[in-house]
Structure formats: C-alpha cells, structure tokens
Amino acid sequence: MSAALPWSTAWRIARRDLNARFKGLRLLLVCLFLGTGALAAIGTLTGAIERELANRGQELLGGDLEIEVWQRDLNPDEQAALAAYGEISGGTRLQAMASAGDNAAPVGLKAIDGNWPLYGEFTLKDGRSAGAPAEGSAWLDQGAMDRLGIEVGETFRVGTQTLTAAGVIENEPDKLSEGFSLGPTVLVAESFPQAAGLIAPGSMYQSKYRVAFNGARDPEVVEEELTEQFPNSGFDFRTRDRASPGADRFVGRMGEFLTLVGLAALVIAGIGIGGGVSSYLEARRTSIATLKVLGASSKDIARIYALQIGAAALAGSLLGLLTGMLVTPLLATALDGLLPVERGFVFEPSALLLAAGYGLLVALVFAATPILRARRYPAMALMRARIVPLARDGRALMWVLGGLIGIVALALLTSRQPMLSGAFLGGAAAMLLLLALLGWGIRKLAGALPTPKNPLVRAALANLHRPGASTGALVTALGFGLSAFVLLAAIQSSINGNIESRVPQEAPDYFVLDIPQDRVEQFEGLVRAEDPDAMVRAIPALRGAILAYGAEENPTRVADLEEIPEGAWALRGERGLTYAEEVPQGNSIVEGQWWGPMYEGEPLVSVDIEFAETIGLEVGDILTVGVLGVERTARVANLRQIDWESMGFNYVLVFSPNALRDAPHNFAATIELTEGTPTGPLLRGLVQALPSASVIEIGGVLEQARTILTQVGVATFAAASVAVLAGLAVLIGAIAAARAARTYDTVVLRVLGASRRQVLLMQLAEYGLLALVLAGVALAIGTGLGWLVITQLFEFDWLPDWGEILAVLGAGLLFVLVFALAGSLPLLRAKPAQALRAL
Numbered sequence: 001m002s003a004a005l006p007w008s009t010a011w012r013i014a015r016r017d018l019n020a021r022f023k024g025l026r027l028l029l030v031c032l033f034l035g036t037g038a039l040a041a042i043g044t045l046t047g048a049i050e051r052e053l054a055n056r057g058q059e060l061l062g063g064d065l066e067i068e069v070w071q072r073d074l075n076p077d078e079q080a081a082l083a084a085y086g087e088i089s090g091g092t093r094l095q096a097m098a099s100a101g102d103n104a105a106p107v108g109l110k111a112i113d114g115n116w117p118l119y120g121e122f123t124l125k126d127g128r129s130a131g132a133p134a135e136g137s138a139w140l141d142q143g144a145m146d147r148l149g150i151e152v153g154e155t156f157r158v159g160t161q162t163l164t165a166a167g168v169i170e171n172e173p174d175k176l177s178e179g180f181s182l183g184p185t186v187l188v189a190e191s192f193p194q195a196a197g198l199i200a201p202g203s204m205y206q207s208k209y210r211v212a213f214n215g216a217r218d219p220e221v222v223e224e225e226l227t228e229q230f231p232n233s234g235f236d237f238r239t240r241d242r243a244s245p246g247a248d249r250f251v252g253r254m255g256e257f258l259t260l261v262g263l264a265a266l267v268i269a270g271i272g273i274g275g276g277v278s279s280y281l282e283a284r285r286t287s288i289a290t291l292k293v294l295g296a297s298s299k300d301i302a303r304i305y306a307l308q309i310g311a312a313a314l315a316g317s318l319l320g321l322l323t324g325m326l327v328t329p330l331l332a333t334a335l336d337g338l339l340p341v342e343r344g345f346v347f348e349p350s351a352l353l354l355a356a357g358y359g360l361l362v363a364l365v366f367a368a369t370p371i372l373r374a375r376r377y378p379a380m381a382l383m384r385a386r387i388v389p390l391a392r393d394g395r396a397l398m399w400v401l402g403g404l405i406g407i408v409a410l411a412l413l414t415s416r417q418p419m420l421s422g423a424f425l426g427g428a429a430a431m432l433l434l435l436a437l438l439g440w441g442i443r444k445l446a447g448a449l450p451t452p453k454n455p456l457v458r459a460a461l462a463n464l465h466r467p468g469a470s471t472g473a474l475v476t477a478l479g480f481g482l483s484a485f486v487l488l489a490a491i492q493s494s495i496n497g498n499i500e501s502r503v504p505q506e507a508p509d510y511f512v513l514d515i516p517q518d519r520v521e522q523f524e525g526l527v528r529a530e531d532p533d534a535m536v537r538a539i540p541a542l543r544g545a546i547l548a549y550g551a552e553e554n555p556t557r558v559a560d561l562e563e564i565p566e567g568a569w570a571l572r573g574e575r576g577l578t579y580a581e582e583v584p585q586g587n588s589i590v591e592g593q594w595w596g597p598m599y600e601g602e603p604l605v606s607v608d609i610e611f612a613e614t615i616g617l618e619v620g621d622i623l624t625v626g627v628l629g630v631e632r633t634a635r636v637a638n639l640r641q642i643d644w645e646s647m648g649f650n651y652v653l654v655f656s657p658n659a660l661r662d663a664p665h666n667f668a669a670t671i672e673l674t675e676g677t678p679t680g681p682l683l684r685g686l687v688q689a690l691p692s693a694s695v696i697e698i699g700g701v702l703e704q705a706r707t708i709l710t711q712v713g714v715a716t717f718a719a720a721s722v723a724v725l726a727g728l729a730v731l732i733g734a735i736a737a738a739r740a741a742r743t744y745d746t747v748v749l750r751v752l753g754a755s756r757r758q759v760l761l762m763q764l765a766e767y768g769l770l771a772l773v774l775a776g777v778a779l780a781i782g783t784g785l786g787w788l789v790i791t792q793l794f795e796f797d798w799l800p801d802w803g804e805i806l807a808v809l810g811a812g813l814l815f816v817l818v819f820a821l822a823g824s825l826p827l828l829r830a831k832p833a834q835a836l837r838a839l
Contacts, residue, residue, distance in 0.1 A: 005296070010303040017287065018308045025312040027276030028363070032316030033323070035270075036359035040324025043351025048328065057240035059120035062174035063089065063210025065219045067226070068236040070543035070574040072628060073207045081229055085222055086214035089115035092193050094205035095182055095513055095694035097687045098148060100156035104683035105147035106183040106695045109158065109198070113190040118212040120173025126152075128167065135189050137166035143184035159196030159691045163188065177238065182696045197692050201628075201664030204513045204541060204694075231559035234545030234626050236573025267362070267428050271477050274366035277309055278473075281370055306371055313363040320359065321352050357410055365403035372399070431483075431781060432476065438777065439475035442770070446471075456758060460765035463745070471770075478774045479781070482812045486782025487789075489808035490800050494790045497799030508670035509679075511696040512686070513541065515667040519690060523669065526685050531677040537585070539649050541668035542577040542660060544627040546570060546653075549615060552622045552635075556615075567614040570652045577625065579655040583640070586650070592619040592638025595656045603659035604637035608652040612639050625653070627663050634659045760821060767820040771813045779809060 005013075022029055058064060067074070067082065074082070074090070082088050091112040098107045112132045116122075123129050124139065133139050138158075145168060148156050155164050169185065193199045213222075219239035226235065281288070288301055296304075328346050408425055415421035446464035464471050515523050520538050527534050548555040564571050581597045583589060583606075590609050595601075605623050617623070617636060624633045634655055642650050649670065673679070686695060746759055754762075783800065790796050 004299045005303060007303065007307075010300065011307050013291075014304045014307040014311070017284075017304070018311065022312050022315065025276065025280050025309065027279070028273050028309065028312050028367075029316040029319070031270070031273050031276070032313055032359050032363060033320040035362065036317045036320030036355045037323045037327075038320075039355035039358055040321045040352055041327045042324075043355055044325060044328045044346050044348040047348040047351050048346045056120075058118075058212075059173045061177045061210065061238060061240050062116070062120070063118045064213045064217070064240050065211050065222055066177075066238045067209045068238070068573065069207050069234055071203065071205065074209055078230060078233065079209070081226060082209055082211050085211050085217065087115060087118060087212045088209055089113055089118050089212075090207065090209040091116065091190050092199070092205050092207055093178070094193060094198060094203070095696055096158050096186075096193075096196075096198055097683070097691075097693065097695055098144065098156050098158045098186065099684065099687045100148040100150050100154070102680065102684065103147065103149045104680070104687050105144060106697055107144050107158070107186045108178075108183045109193065110178070110185055110187050111190050111193050112187060117173050118210055121171070122169075122173060123171045124167040125170045126167060130167065132189055133166055133187060135191070136162075136164060138163045139167050139169050139187040140165050141169050141184035141186070144186055147184065157687075158186070158188075159193075159198045161192065161196040163192075198514075198694075200692065202514075202517075202542070202666045203692070204543070204666070204668070227559060231557075232545075232547055232626050232629075232631065234574045267432075267480075270362040270366040271473075271480055273313075273363055274370060275473055275477060277367045278370040280309075281305065281373075302371060309363070309367050309371065313360060313367070317356050317359040317363075321356060324355065325352070354410065354414055358407065361403045361406045361410070365400050365407070368399035368403070427785075431480070435476045435479040435777075436472060438479070438773075439472035442475060442773065443471050456762045457765055459749075459762050460769065463762075463766050464769070474767075474770055475774065478770060478816060479777055482771075482774055482778035482809065482816075483782040483785070485808050485812040486778050486805060487785050489805045490783050490786030491789055493801035493804045494786065494796065494799050497801065498796045508535075508672045508698055510671040510673075510698060512669045512671065513666070513694045513696070515669060515690065515693050517665070517667060520667050520669075523686075523690060523693070526689055527671055527682065530682040530685065531673050533674045534677070535672040536669060537649070538667045538669040539580065539584075540578050540660070540665055542627055542663060542665045543574045544577045544625040544632075545574045546623065547626050547631060548622075548624040548633075549617055550621055555622060555624070565614055568611065570608075570611050571615070575653070576651055577627065577653055577655065577660065578649070578651045579657045579660045581657060584649065584651070584654060586643040587640045587654075590639050590641050592636070594638055599656050600658050601656075603632070603634040604656040605634040605659065606638050606640050606654045607636055608642050609639040610642075611652050612636075623653070627660065630663070632659060632663075763820055764817060767817055771816050775809060775813055778812075779805070782809075 064086070067078075073092075079088070079090075089112070091110065093111075094109050096107055096109040098105055114132050116132055121129055122131065125142075130139065145151070145165065150156055150165055152165055152167060155162050157163070163186075169187070172185065172187075175185070193205065199205055213219075219241060223237045223239065226237075284305070288305075291301060291304070325347065408422075411421040411425055412418045443465045446461050449461065452458045452461060512523070515538065524536050524538065527536050546558055548557045550556045558571050561571070581595075581599070583594050589606075592606075594606070595604050607617060607623070612618070619636050619638060621636045622633055623636060624631055626632075637656070640654070642652075649668065673682075683695060686693060749759055749762075783805065786800065787798050791798050
C-alpha cells in the first residue's frame with residue numbers, strides 16, 4: 001500500500017484545481033456567508049449592548065444601588081441606613097399636567113436633589129453640563145417644549161406653581177433605568193412637588209434614592225442587609241448590575257431568538273452545502289477518476305477535495321464574519337434611543353469565534369458524506385457514476401456525528417436558555433428526519449401508483465422513484481426552503497396583528513391619576529360638560545407591597561424567600577391595589593364567591609388566578625399587604641380571570657371596601673371620548689380645576705409600544721430574511737445539483753424524439769407534484785414554528801394573517817417552478833452526441 005500524499009502535496013494539487021473564483025463552490029460560499037454573517041451580526045450586536053449595559057451600569061442606574069417606594073418618602077432611619085453606605089441622592093417621580101396659555105400636556109415630573117447625578121454627566125442642548133435646576137426653574141425635554149409651545153426663558157405652570165423653562169435636555173444619564181415614559185420629562189428641584197400641591201396623603205408618586213458606595217461593596221449584599229433591617233418597608237431594589245432589567249430581558253430574549261434564527265439559517269444552508277458539494281464533486285468526476293488511474297489512493301482523494309472545500313468554507317465564513325462586523329454599526333444606529341449600543345466599529349471575539357465555529361461545523365456535517373462517498377471506489381465505478389449511482393461510505397457517519405456533537409455542545413454551552421436551544425436543535429433534527437421519511441415515502445408511493453396513461457406524467461412520476469433519483473434531496477431542500485417562507489410570513493404578520501389589531505381598539509383615551517376622593521363628582525362633571533356621551537370609570541387607587549401569604553396557621557413571608565418564584569412579579573416591591581363592591585369590568589370569577597354590596601364582614605381579597613397558581617394561593621388562605629407602613633390582612637374570597645388586553649384598570653388584588661377604605665388614597669379614572677371630541681378644552685379645564693391630578697394620554701403610550709413592537713418586527717424580519725435567503729440558495733442548489741443527472745435523461749429523451757415542450761412539461765409535472773405535496777408540510781411546519789416564537793418566546797398573541805401566509809407560500813411555489821424550468825433550459829441546448837461522449 002502506497003503512503004498517503006503529504007498534506008503539502010495534497011494542498012498543491014487542490015490549489016491548482018481550485019478556481020480562483022471558486023467556480024462550482026459558490027453555493028457553498030453563499031450558504032456559509034449568509035449563516036455565519038447572520039450569527040456574527042447578531043452575536044456582535046447583542047454582546048455590544050450587554051457590555052454597554054454592564055460597563056455603564058452605575059451611570060444608567062444613577063448609583064450603585066437604588067431603592068424605590070411608593071406614596072411615601074424614606075423615613076429618617078431608612079435614609080440614615082442608606083447613607084451609611086455612601087453618598088445618596090433622592091427625589092420623586094410622578095405624573096403631572098403642565099400648561100402654558102391655551103396649551104396643556106401630560107409630563108413625567110422628575111424631582112432631583114443637589115447630588116444628582118451621582119454618576120454620568122447631565123447636559124443641555126446649549127452645551128452646558130448641569131445638575132438639579134434652581135428653585136422656580138426646570139429642565140425640559142424637547143417634546144414638552146413643543147407640546148406647551150414655549151421657548152427657553154418662558155414660563156409654564158405645574159400644579160399651583162409657575163416654572164421657568166431654563167434649558168432643553170440633551171443627555172439624561174439615567175433615563176434608560178427610569179423605564180417606560182408616560183410623557184415628556186420635566187426635571188425640577190427636589191422641593192417642587194410638595195410646594196406645587198402635587199404630593200399629599202394618597203397621591204401616586206415614587207420616591208427614589210440612589211447611593212454611590214464609599215468603598216468596594218457588593219450591591220447584592222447591601223440589598224440583603226437593608227431587606228433584613230427593614231423587612232416590611234416595601235422596598236423595590238435595583239443594582240448597577242441590573243440597572244435596566246427590562247432592557248436586559250429584551251436584549252436577552254431577542255438575542256436568543258435571533259441566534260436561533262441564525263442557527264436555522266445555517267441548518268438550511270447546510271442542506272445547500274451538501275447539495276453544492278455533491279454537485280461540485282459530480283462535475284469533478286473525471287478529475288477524480290484520472291487521479292485514481294494515476295495512482296492516487298482513496299485517502300489522497302479525500303484529502304485533496306477536503307482541502308478544496310475547506311478553503312471555500314473558510315473563505316465564505318470569513319466573508320460572513322467581516323460582513324457581520326460591518327453591519328453592526330448600522331444596526332446600532334437603528335436602535336439608537338431604545339437601547340445603549342457601543343458606537344462605531346465593534347469587535348466581539350467570542351461572538352465571531354462562535355459564528356465561525358458553527359459555520360465550519362455545519363460545513364463538516366453536510367460536506368463529509370459527499371466527500372467520502374467516492375473515496376473507496378475504483379476509477380471505472382466513478383466513470384459509471386451517472387448511470388450506476390455510488391453507494392454511501394459508512395465512514396462518513398463518524399464525521400457527521402462528530403460535527404453534530406460539536407454543534408450541540410456549542411449551542412448548549414453558550415446559550416442562556418439551554419433547554420430552548422436544545423429544543424430547537426431537536427426540532428431541526430426531527431424536521432430533517434420527517435422530510436427524509438417524506439422523501440422516502442414519496443419514492444415508494446410513486447413506485448406503487450398505477451402507471452398513468454399520459455406519457456409526460458408517467459415519465460415525471462418515474463423520475464421520482466427511479467434509481468439515482470434526487471427525490472430525497474429535493475424534498476429536504478424544498479421542505480426547508482418553503483417552511484422558511486411560511487415562518488417569515490407567520491411571524492411578521494402576527495407581530496403586525498399585535499400592533500394594529502388589539503391595543504388601539506380596546507384602549508381608553510386617557511388615564512387620570514390623583515383625583516381627590518371628595519372631587520370625583522366634580523371631575524366627572526368636567527368631562528361630561530365637554531362630552532356628554534363620554535365613558536368615565538373612576539376607582540380607588542392605592543399602592544402596597546405583599547408581605548405574607550398562604551395558610552393562616554403558617555403563612556409565607558415574602559422577606560424570607562430566597563428567590564421570587566418565576567412569574568410571581570407581584571411579590572416584587574409595591575403594586576397597585578384597589579377595592580370594589582362589584583366584580584371589575586372585564587373580569588370573571590373562576591373559583592369562590594364575590595362579596596355583596598355594603599359588605600362589612602371579615603376583610604376579603606380577590607386574586608388573579610394566574611398569580612395565585614404561581615405562588616400556590618388558594619381560596620380561604622390569607623394575604624397581608626403593607627399600605628403606607630400599616631399591615632392589613634385579608635382572606636382570599638375568590639380567584640379571578642383578568643382580561644389583560646382591555647387596557648383598562650386591571651388589578652391583581654381587589655379588596656372588599658372595608659379592607660382599605662380608611663387608608664389615605666385618591667381615585668384614578670379612565671376616559672373614553674366619542675370620536676371627534678376636541679381634547680384641548682378638557683385638558684385645560686382639568687388643569688385649572690384639579691391642579692394636583694395628572695393625565696396620561698394613551699395615544700402617546702401606544703405610540704411608544706407600537707414603535708418598540710415595530711422595531712422588534714424589523715429585527716425579526718431582517719433575521720428571518722437571512723433564513724429565507726438561505727432557503728432560496730438551497731432551492732437553487734438542489735435544482736442545480738440535479739441538473740447533471742437531468743442532462744443524461746434529457747439527451748436520451750431527445751434522441752428518442754421528445755420535443756423541447758415535452759421535456760419542459762415533464763420537468764414542470766415532476767417539480768409541481770413535489771411542490772404541491774410539500775406545500776402542506778411547509779404550511780404546518782412554518783406556522784407551528786411561528787406559533788412557538790410568537791406565543792412562547794415573545795409572549796405575544798397569535799394573530800397571523802392567513803391570506804398573507806398563503807400568498808407568500810404561493811410565491812414560494814411559483815419561484816420553485818420558475819427556477820426549475822429556467823434550470824432546464826440549458827439542458828435543451830445540450831448536443832446529444834457531445835453529451836453522450838461525456839458520459
């Protein structure tokens with residue numbers, strides 16, 4: 001047995017045979033370019049955002065630790081305990097109404113002290129760096145200036161006080177951590193809300209205190225110490241490591257989804273890689289036979305062509321990585337204002353290495369089989385390969401399994417949600433198996449069917465089950481490609497459905513907060529005076545923290561929990577509370593009984609059934625809340641199902657009136673105006689009559705939600721488009737790979753007298769039969785995956801546009817048929833004598 005060629009010699013032969021423009025391997029290049037490029041861009045962008053969140057945690061939060069409480073200030077003992085850890089900065093946050101002349105606008109009022117900001121730099125549009133504004137002045141967001149119609153130096157009113165617009169905000173360092181904005185920001189001095197009559201017992205406001213540690217401290221340890229010292233305070237903590245939990249969750253969830261989309265693109269591309277490599281080696285059949293005749297061993301052949309394909313795979317991966325890095329600044333610009341992203345060129349080595357690893361492993365898995373297929377066969381068998389197909393090489397299984405193990409290990413070790421990634425990989429494997437079985441079934445069924453009388457249909461059917469038929473490869477490629485079309489349409493149309501269909505139709509026009517109890521009738525009268533047909537709903541509004549829950553003899557104290565259960569968000573900090581004599585609108589009793597009107601017995605509470613199931617709360621248990629420092633205990637009377645989509649007042653906890661009626665509180669209300677009612681007079685009337693009340697325009701809130709959902713949709717569309725492009729490449733590659741075998745068939749048919757029209761109709765019948773069968777499979781797979789993404793990952797409603805989905809699927813089927821026919825045209829130009837001599 002002759003020794004194998006050295007790697008250097010094998011590379012020299014491979015390089016000479018390898019076209020500089022990678023002719024024949026371009027499908028491999030395109031597939032890897034799309035897959036690795038998508039993963040590189042996704043990983044680089046996600047890494048850049050997470051690094052920015054981590055590096056700028058103190059600036060984004062405004063401190064090392066933040067404490068937030070509702071409807072009260074920190075008492076002296078609490079402030080002293082916090083000050084022991086370092087320098088503190090405190091203030092309040094509340095909604096308010098600002099007015100100037102005939103203009104009125106809801107604003108988010110942010111009262112700050114002289115120490116703000118503890119970290120970062122606050123700047124104005126005129127270039128000044130500043131801190132808290134002076135008494136009687138304010139810094140305003142440009143949106144507030146525009147709504148009020150004022151310029152810098154002019155005055156406006158908030159509550160009972162007049163303020164001077166002293167400057168326009170350019171950069172507010174802790175804006176991201178403030179959360180969802182319900183109006184343009186107005187920054188005022190710490191004492192202003194009290195002086196303007198905006199703060200009174202029962203008013204809806206937040207007190208926020210940040211601390212800059214005076215030494216090296218662990219924020220989590222400090223949080224535990226303060227919780228232990230003040231277990232019933234209702235503190236809501238945030239640390240520099242989770243300055244914006246909402247942003248962290250959004251980035252993590254979107255990053256996970258986009259990574260899975262990139263992996264899907266690579267899996268789809270892998271099928272194209274397998275088809276492209278098979279097609280390339282088929283074109284090199286004569287070269288392989290010649291090398292074997294000249295003495296090359298099977299191992300030499302494997303080395304030479306593995307080096308060629310490896311070089312092409314490396315080139316495609318590197319090009320994808322470079323493109324992914326170059327695209328990241330464009331994506332960062334698109335996300336400007338929504339998330340903190342490092343500007344300029346971003347280099348994220350771990351993301352690039354991960355993308356390259358995935359790409360090369362996928363190339364190995366799908367290219368190993370065609371490379372090794374011909375390595376052990378003699379030259380004459382290779383010469384007859386078009387007529388007598390080569391069998392598979394069992395050794396390829398080892399390489400395929402090794403690559404698959406590597407892909408699974410990478411996915412599980414680098415994922416935030418290994419179960420989700422594992423489920424995705426399992427689903428991809430199941431889908432491949434399903435399509436493989438479907439291909440096998442189609443071949444068997446085509447062979448078992450009665451012979452059609454029509455010769456063209458008979459030939460098309462025979463092409464599906466004859467020896468050497470590429471039915472299996474075509475079924476896999478068409479199934480994945482068409483499923484990608486359906487998946488993209490399902491996700492995009494469902495996101496659009498969530499944006500357009502649900503929220504705008506069911507939301508009131510305004511929320512109004514801090515209506516004094518003794519002025520609710522006056523408030524309703526003001527609204528009716530402007531719109532007699534307006535729908536007004538006013539309810540008591542309080543804040544409180546759940547302190548304990550469970551069986552009366554052994555309740556669970558929230559302060560003693562090592563970790564809040566998943567989904568039990570109402571246990572974190574203070575939440576909205578209310579009381580009512582009747583079941584709230586849009587709610588339904590699932591278990592237990594509602595208390596009747598004028599109830600004066602034991603204090604009772606009604607609990608959202610989803611929350612109750614999460615924490616194991618049952619009818620008859622007790623629940624203790626802290627309201628303005630006073631513990632109040634009630635018995636669980638019933639469990640309710642809440643319609644969270646109504647955009648009205650939805651409370652997890654609704655108490656009997658005698659449980660909370662004596663606590664200081666105000667009312668909140670929703671207003672639904674009839675179409676065409678002017679809002680200016682109503683807002684001006686509310687500002688003048690109820691200066692302490694604040695109005696939230698739902699239109700602005702919905703616009704923010706719509707913007708965020710639109711950005712999610714754009715990101716999803718862009719990422720899923722990569723999978724669709726990979727699917728297109730796979731479809732093209734599968735049809736192109738089958739063209740070599742079609743040359744022989746076409747030549748034989750032409751010699752036997754078939755016309756060009758008959759050959760084209762036969763191709764159309766074959767691909768049409770496959771496409772029709774796979775359309776149903778792709779519809780089921782694509783919509784099933786879309787449902788999982790929308791409902792389980794994004795937690796949106798499943799609202800697909802079936803007309804759009806079917807139209808996209810139809811377009812995909814049309815593309816398959818058009819390209820199949822276009823790919824057949826070169827076959828018709830083949831000269832029979834020349835083609836037969838080449839066999």
